[in-house]
Amino acid sequence: MFNVEDIRKDFPILSRQVNGKPLVYFDNAATSQTPQQVIDVIVDYYSNYNANIHRGVHTLSQEATDKYEQARHAIQKHFNAKFAHEIIFTSGTTHSINLVANGFSSILKKGDEIIVSALEHHSNIVPWQMLCERTGAVLKVIPMNQDGELIMSEYDTLLSNKTKLVFVNHVSNALGTINPIEYIIEKAHQVAAAVLIDGAQSCPHIKPDVQALDVDFYVASGHKMCGPTGVGMLYGKESWLKKLPPYQGGGEMIAEVTFEKTTYAELPHKFEAGTPNICGGIAFGAAINYMNAIGFDTIASYEHELLEYATNKLLEIDGLKIYGTSQHKTSVISFNLENIHPYDVGSILDKMGIAVRTGHHCAQPIMDYFKIPGTVRASFSFYNTKAEIDSLVAAVKKAKMMLA
């Protein structure tokens, strides 16, 4: 039985104060908080078995290697990948995307086309622009409508035999829209294009099944899923990962080195040059286990309840406009008060102990579309409460009174 008060006890940070007020943490889409169970794993690693992995014959190295590979298996199981070696540890979503983009620079030819969506984070725009500059490929964009939903009929017309890659986020970080990735993947495969789905914003709320989706690449970050920063994952179908060249050279990723030629290691090590974030990887696995113990269905249904409650309460405020009004959303509300700059609202909310994100959320094209400088974004997690939402609503009313 889900009891939010019990869950909150797992998160030590939630009991701290900010500016003399109890912290209300609504910046979960930027990074999630860390439960004691994951913090314990980090402390245990450095206290008991800190060692480099895959190299030493000594006990500590064995233990660290075992735990690291167990984490890989936990991630494999979570995403339902066919093989553990299809899970590559990275430093995060951005690293994962760059790894794939770099790999495709030797595959793409001039005139090939890449499709991205109008809802992308800068990290899912810039690497592809760089890839296009290097290869002469052309970037096409799926437009969105006023609700912040991608227009699928436009996507259909962009697809052709020239399309080689499609990159879309599963959930928009700025608006919370859940994109119809099943449709996007199926259509892309009909023209033999590969698909990368950016799961940075979906994975805290949704459990994706990469085999059922038949997706070619899926990427995510540990720190948005109750794990530590600096670690993330890339899922790639075995056939694709074998085809892509290594991203970085170094130790760990080689099989044999002479000055004439180096042969690369097997998957996943081919893409894991150098000493990885060992503790981070192990803690990422622990975070995934923690969330699964609560259950993603439970998390999604509770967060949906928070989303509906907050949406209704916020819309009672005169002059408040919500951006991103799709029926399919995660627990993210992007909003503005009429004629008031989001920075001003965010500054006042901070004074009242409420953490939200303000600005363009690294998604300037979306802000340009709505002709606004940015928004205030409140994003809820399963450890938030309706009482905290009441505090937010009261604080927004106060900000409006002070700023209007």
Place this chain on the structure above:
Amino acid sequence: MSITDIQNEIIDEFSMFEDWEERYQYMIDLGKDLPLINDQYKTDSNIIKGCQSKVWVHAELKDDKICFTADSDAIITKGIIAILIRVFSNQKPKDIIEADTDFIEKIGLKEHLSPTRANGLVSMIKQLKMYAIAYQTQLN
């Protein structure tokens, strides 16, 4: 008045506020009241882009003093700009170069000068000093 005198005067004014709300309300009122820059100077070349809010700065040399005008699209940022202009405008380049901005901390607005706020204010102060250095070179 010297830069230090003006800063002390502002610190005195702010010491009368009892809590953050009064401080912020004062900043907001400052931001609302002042016409800070002539529209002709709100050009792209005068813009300092923060991640959050935009700031425009224009400088002119009048006699041996620099006259600053500035603006922002966010009102709290604009309030802080009003204070910075009160301190630094109509001062000699040399005095501007040598002045510090510790008084911002003393009036409880330090967080707005944090780089993570990305509101353009840190760059604005740098810009004010750059103008002062440039004009100082000219005067020499």
